[in-house]
Amino acid sequence: MGTGNKRIQMPFGPQHPVLPEPVQLRLVLEDEIVKEVVPNLGYVHRGLENLVMKKDINQMIYVAERICGICSFQHGMALSLALESIAKTEVPKRADYLRVMWGELHRIHSHLLWLGLSVESMGFESLFMQCWKIREKIIDVMEATSGARVIISTSVPGGVRRDITDEQAQWGRKLVREVEQEVREIEKVFFNDYTVKARTVGIGVLTKDDAFNYAIAGPMLRASGIKQDCRQMGYAAYDELEWDIPVSNDGDCYARMIVRVMEIYESVKLVQQAFDKLENSEKGEINVKFKANVIAGEAFARVEQPRGECLYYVKTNGTKHMERMHVRTPTFANVPSLLKMLPGSELADVPVILLSIDPCISCCER
Amino acid sequence: MFEMTNVKDITVDELRPEVQKLFDAKYRFLIITCIDLGDQFEFLYQFDMDLVETTLRLKVAKVNDKATVPSISLICISALLIENEIQDLFGVVFADILIDYKNMLLKTDPDSAPYRVANLIVQNVKSEKSNEGGQA
Numbered sequence: 001m002g003t004g005n006k007r008i009q010m011p012f013g014p015q016h017p018v019l020p021e022p023v024q025l026r027l028v029l030e031d032e033i034v035k036e037v038v039p040n041l042g043y044v045h046r047g048l049e050n051l052v053m054k055k056d057i058n059q060m061i062y063v064a065e066r067i068c069g070i071c072s073f074q075h076g077m078a079l080s081l082a083l084e085s086i087a088k089t090e091v092p093k094r095a096d097y098l099r100v101m102w103g104e105l106h107r108i109h110s111h112l113l114w115l116g117l118s119v120e121s122m123g124f125e126s127l128f129m130q131c132w133k134i135r136e137k138i139i140d141v142m143e144a145t146s147g148a149r150v151i152i153s154t155s156v157p158g159g160v161r162r163d164i165t166d167e168q169a170q171w172g173r174k175l176v177r178e179v180e181q182e183v184r185e186i187e188k189v190f191f192n193d194y195t196v197k198a199r200t201v202g203i204g205v206l207t208k209d210d211a212f213n214y215a216i217a218g219p220m221l222r223a224s225g226i227k228q229d230c231r232q233m234g235y236a237a238y239d240e241l242e243w244d245i246p247v248s249n250d251g252d253c254y255a256r257m258i259v260r261v262m263e264i265y266e267s268v269k270l271v272q273q274a275f276d277k278l279e280n281s282e283k284g285e286i287n288v289k290f291k292a293n294v295i296a297g298e299a300f301a302r303v304e305q306p307r308g309e310c311l312y313y314v315k316t317n318g319t320k321h322m323e324r325m326h327v328r329t330p331t332f333a334n335v336p337s338l339l340k341m342l343p344g345s346e347l348a349d350v351p352v353i354l355l356s357i358d359p360c361i362s363c364c365e366r
Numbered sequence: 367m368f369e370m371t372n373v374k375d376i377t378v379d380e381l382r383p384e385v386q387k388l389f390d391a392k393y394r395f396l397i398i399t400c401i402d403l404g405d406q407f408e409f410l411y412q413f414d415m416d417l418v419e420t421t422l423r424l425k426v427a428k429v430n431d432k433a434t435v436p437s438i439s440l441i442c443i444s445a446l447l448i449e450n451e452i453q454d455l456f457g458v459v460f461a462d463i464l465i466d467y468k469n470m471l472l473k474t475d476p477d478s479a480p481y482r483v484a485n486l487i488v489q490n491v492k493s494e495k496s497n498e499g500g501q502a
């Protein structure tokens with residue numbers, strides 16, 4: 001290194017201490033500065049969309065949930081919404097509140113997981129453990145309400161599979177409030193710490209125009225000044241609940257971190273409102289009968305996952321098998337933005353920038 | 367809520383001009399979906415404007431079991447990954463992709479095209495036969 005303008009190629013991954021997931025960045029460096037990058041995926045592609053030929057519609061809900069563990073509920077919900085749209089099925093209101101509750105619990109635990117991993121890449125081992133400790137409470141709520149800790153498999157076409165009791169709603173509300181308080185205690189590190197700022201402010205900048213040109217999604221999009229969130233479409237019960245969309249105009253790694261922290265608070269607000277609605281509404285139906293062999297048609301469902309908008313294109317032909325199911329996960333949309341963010345950055349910043357997109361390779365290798 | 371409403375049928379020649387028009391009008395690229403219809407491929411190019419999507423539907427006939435489509439990655443750079451993925455899974459050729467992985471994105475055999483319906487049927491028959499053998 002350090003020999004003038006000599007360029008070297010350096011593989012970053014697919015096995016790397018910072019990112020134990022199978023993705024590779026082929027970096028071209030000039031001294032310590034990244035000049036070019038080519039992201040390389042496909043090491044563990046599973047061909048899950050292909051299973052529509054073998055699995056019926058109800059079985060495909062389980063497959064969809066296994067595209068990604070962290071946002072599994074939203075995958076199942078997105079496919080359910082697409083099928084319900086084709087069959088013109090209206091789900092019971094209580095099911096909508098339950099979908100909001102589980103969806104936002106997933107968002108909180110995903111953001112806490114990411115915040116932990118992100119600060120760990122900067123050397124904050126104890127903060128990483130603190131984030132994951134707080135996350136455990138969310139996982140406990142999911143376990144108590146659904147019977148499973150991560151892949152909860154509660155969304156089905158026509159509604160949800162399980163209901164919750166008033167006691168569970170009260171207990172869950174208390175735990176979520178504790179989570180909010182604990183996040184507020186550690187937020188000052190994310191917001192103000194010298195090292196965090198030194199590693200993130202002005203690093204990996206995407207302007208508003210870049211965000212549009214690279215078609216990025218989710219917190220990354222909002223951290224670049226575009227106030228867009230698929231929940232604004234009002235699926236499930238989002239149109240009746242009060243919440244805000246955190247936005248930043250800085251477009252750097254720091255802005256992405258702040259947006260995710262603020263989104264935790266918004267999700268807490270949504271979960272609390274969902275618990276209120278569930279407690280105060282009449283206990284009744286949580287799903288309606290849904291025939292597996294829905295009529296022929298096509299739909300394009302969009303839901304906001306923790307990492308951004310997830311799109312499900314579904315085409316049915318009146319049999320119990322779908323003709324085509326295509327999923328665009330948020331990470332798949334965000335990976336091309338590395339072509340813009342990494343050139344010009346220092347090698348030491350590559351892990352921080354890569355982690356700032358909250359990469360989920362499981363989502364890409366669907 | 368999720369019905370596909372704004373759908374416009376286009377030809378191969380119209381693809382790039384239509385995409386350029388949407389891009390210039392600040393439509394955000396979402397995704398390309400490829401569907402194997404047997405004798406032709408159907409491509410759905412989806413764009414978003416204020417959470418309302420617009421779809422361009424393109425049908426391309428197979429010639430000698432192959433099809434070539436112009437890449438839109440020079441207009442929408444974010445299309446490069448999905449175009450490479452479709453190349454690997456369906457055996458479609460996208461002309462002039464910004465970064466052409468040449469079937470090395472998913473590391474598939476260029477002729478295997480695992481998502482083609484014809485190949486799926488062959489795989490299913492094979493797996494059924496192997497199951498029968500196992501039971502015997």
